[in-house]
Amino acid sequence: MHYKKLFSKHLLLRKFHKGDIDFIFKHFSDANVTRFLYDQEPLKSIEEASKLLSWVMDFDSQDHIRWCITLKDIPIGTCGFHLYDAEMKSAEIGYDLAYQHWNKGYMTEALNVVLHHAKQNLQLHTVNACVATDNTFSQKLLQKLKFVLVKTDPNKHLYRGKYYPHHIYSLVLK
Numbered sequence: 210m211h212y213k214k215l216f217s218k219h220l221l222l223r224k225f226h227k228g229d230i231d232f233i234f235k236h237f238s239d240a241n242v243t244r245f246l247y248d249q250e251p252l253k254s255i256e257e258a259s260k261l262l263s264w265v266m267d268f269d270s271q272d273h274i275r276w277c278i279t280l281k282d283i284p285i286g287t288c289g290f291h292l293y294d295a296e297m298k299s300a301e302i303g304y305d306l307a308y309q310h311w312n313k314g315y316m317t318e319a320l321n322v323v324l325h326h327a328k329q330n331l332q333l334h335t336v337n338a339c340v341a342t343d344n345t346f347s348q349k350l351l352q353k354l355k356f357v358l359v360k361t362d363p364n365k366h367l368y369r370g371k372y373y374p375h376h377i378y379s380l381v382l383k
């Protein structure tokens with residue numbers, strides 16, 4: 210998927226590089242960040258972080274693309290698209306921000322530029338989002354970005370022996 214460095218008022222969204230390993234480990238082992246990510250366990254080792262870093266550094270992928278969100282050159286989160294469907298021109302959006310930066314408008318800022326890029330350069334028509342029903346902050350973010358609730362799947366993710374319901378939101382890029 211077509212990569213481009215993206216800028217917003219406060220943020221620079223760039224490619225990941227090998228030096229981001231410590232950030233990836235710290236970020237995806239943080240209980241606040243991973244609390245509602247029922248499709249993956251929090252990271253427990255640098256080896257696990259290294260696998261995830263390889264995934265976000267797979268710049269030739271036809272399935273996904275992930276930016277490193279930076280504030281004053283410091284990584285503070287990630288966002289991007291996965292489950293890209295070329296025929297349908299659709300993909301699912303994903304995002305996560307370091308806890309100390311929550312509720313300052315940063316993810317709204319980041320996703321606005323990423324969604325603009327999706328329309329202009331990735332030629333996406335529809336962006337979907339899958340969010341745990343108890344993840345209220347993420348739902349508020351999606352609603353603010355004009356995503357529409359399409360359905361609720363009661364058994365979306367099996368995590369530690371229990372199914373967690375998820376809302377599916379959708380945004381048609383106009």
Ligand SMILES: CC(C)(COP(=O)(O)OP(=O)(O)OC[C@H]1O[C@@H](n2cnc3c(N)ncnc32)[C@H](O)[C@@H]1OP(=O)(O)O)[C@@H](O)C(=O)NCCC(=O)NCCS
Pocket residue numbers: 241242243245246304305306307310311312313314315316317318339340341344346347349350353
């Ligand atoms: C979901 C998440 C990315 C939101 O990022 P954020 O930068 O804090 O979001 P914003 O500041 O842009 O806020 C967007 C809206 O969400 C709501 N919101 C976000 N955080 C909130 C908080 N801590 N308290 C109250 N409302 C909050 C607000 O309504 C806000 O809009 P408003 O300020 O105009 O009212 C962040 O909480 C996060 O990383 N969570 C953990 C990872 C995660 O759950 N990812 C999503 C998986 S589906």
